[in-house]
Amino acid sequence: MIENILAVPKSSWTSGKGPNHHIVLSSRIRLARNLDKYPMNAFQSEDNGQTVLEKIEKAVVELELIEQECLGIYHMDELTSRQKQILFEKHLISREHMDEKPNKALLLRRDEAVSIMVNEEDHLRIQVLLPGLQLDKAWDEADRIDDMLESRLQYAFHEEKGYLTCCPTNVGTGLRASVMIHLPALVATKQASNIFKTLGQLGLVVRGLYGEGTEATGYLFQISNQITLGRKEAEIIQNLTAVTKQIIEKEEEIRRIVYNETPLQIKDRVNRAYGILKNAVILSSQEAFNLLSEIRLGIDLKILDIGVNIEELNELMVASQPGFLQNKAGKTMEKLERDAARAELFNKML
């Protein structure tokens, strides 16, 4: 079953169907949880890690989540590096979860909207990832799954502080809400950095496409809450949703203005991006991301008619990444070889 997941670049979030999907690619809720009476992962021995994994697996079996929720259990040490790479490229696991440490596992729902990392930084990281802007729906789902697991597992919880986590920034609700947002107009008009500064003052943080420590790629940003302590879950989600809506409005406004004032220039940007993706022989991952961003803008502005929709664009974004490319080719490839395979993919698919 893991082969099916790895073979297709589709995921729940790639469907391009959620609200405001023209600007918000996906909404993510992540809950950090730890089992009571077991040391945090940073300090635990291998034996402890195994016990934690076993307890969690036992809960999953008892709750019949495999049948009821179509959940698959994958032990990370049974996966190849390339398989883990693909799960990362699909945003189903974190970069840390790719590390060669024992007792890591992934519980993945068949639609890939729910993925639970076991023994990442925390014992449990419950993630719900949906297309478009629907943090509340993602929260409802994460909360439901969390409640189920909590019915069988004793979480580390402090009456005043809330859920205890490995990293202090996650203590409290253990909740991180984030949106993946596409802001080509705000970037092009150099307004993004000012907006991002304001977000910092609101307790929000802006990161690149693959979370902490990564650069933003192709006008795509991840906005998430910084603080989890001393706030209610609903408050965090409402706050991020409201801010995201404001950013969407601003981005839409600037897109209209820029397009009305310099329609030829915008069409030129978009068409060139298409021309390069369609014809290049070597394409780095970074350049492909940037060009795909232009295509995304062109499709939204309805100035590029190439018979490609947002869903296919999202899938291309996933399919053009190193792990996917190598998996499809069935071999390890050097950078130049990957860049050539990536170019071939775009030549063919666009």
Next chain:
Amino acid sequence: MIENILAVPKSSWTSGKGPNHHIVLSSRIRLARNLDKYPMNAFQSEDNGQTVLEKIEKAVVELELIEQECLGIYHMDELTSRQKQILFEKHLISREHMDEKPNKALLLRRDEAVSIMVNEEDHLRIQVLLPGLQLDKAWDEADRIDDMLESRLQYAFHEEKGYLTCCPTNVGTGLRASVMIHLPALVATKQASNIFKTLGQLGLVVRGLYGEGTEATGYLFQISNQITLGRKEAEIIQNLTAVTKQIIEKEEEIRRIVYNETPLQIKDRVNRAYGILKNAVILSSQEAFNLLSEIRLGIDLKILDIGVNIEELNELMVASQPGFLQNKAGKTMEKLERDAARAELFNKML
């Protein structure tokens, strides 16, 4: 008849049929001549200019060149700026000949291989422009026409110095031989500038596409003799031909090496150029030239199969220039409008 010349971007030199046309676009011979007993143009009054023009026209009529050589006579002051611009873009007149000064004329053979400027810097500038590397053939033709004119016109000639010309650099043979050469591999590998330095030591000079004072555009260079005094015509032509053949060999060698060592990178350059020309919405003249250069390289290396041959490429080079674009549109256009019209032309023609 001038309308026919202005309407089509074809010229004798654009046919892409001469020897070594894969690297040498065209060969040009130009003879500077002045009528004896009339002041040089730089010093002459308007009346003198008129007499010079009349004497030359009389010679043309008496020699029956209009009938025998299919020569057309065009008075520059009867042409619009745009018409003159197009003649310049086709390399049939110099930039100076576009100036609004009286008594300038152009004698142009129907195949556009022979063009004679009257009252440019000198009273007569006889130009023969052929495709590929065939300076000797161009010289034979220029010499033949020069002899005919000389049979009716008394040239200013000094027994020791040779033909007298307005600018001292032209005194002697009055001959300038030049080739238009395409050197993408030598430029890309940064060997062109060294070669150009050596050319200077050999009494040759390298200029841009449109002669004196212009920048080289799109890896296209004009190489010509600097010295006209104290050398025989045959010597000048043999010298330039021999040097050009060496440069061709070098360029061919480097193309092979670069292509063998980095085939993907070369294909990438060429294909991207095609992708941009085919899809851009705004294209400056400079960028279009550079991209056409890549296409030219791709066609020569047989790595780009877009059903376009060198002749069509040469025509596109002419057709995409400001005068031509505006003539086709039937109106004066601002830069952005021209850049958009140019992009449209390439989108359609490639």
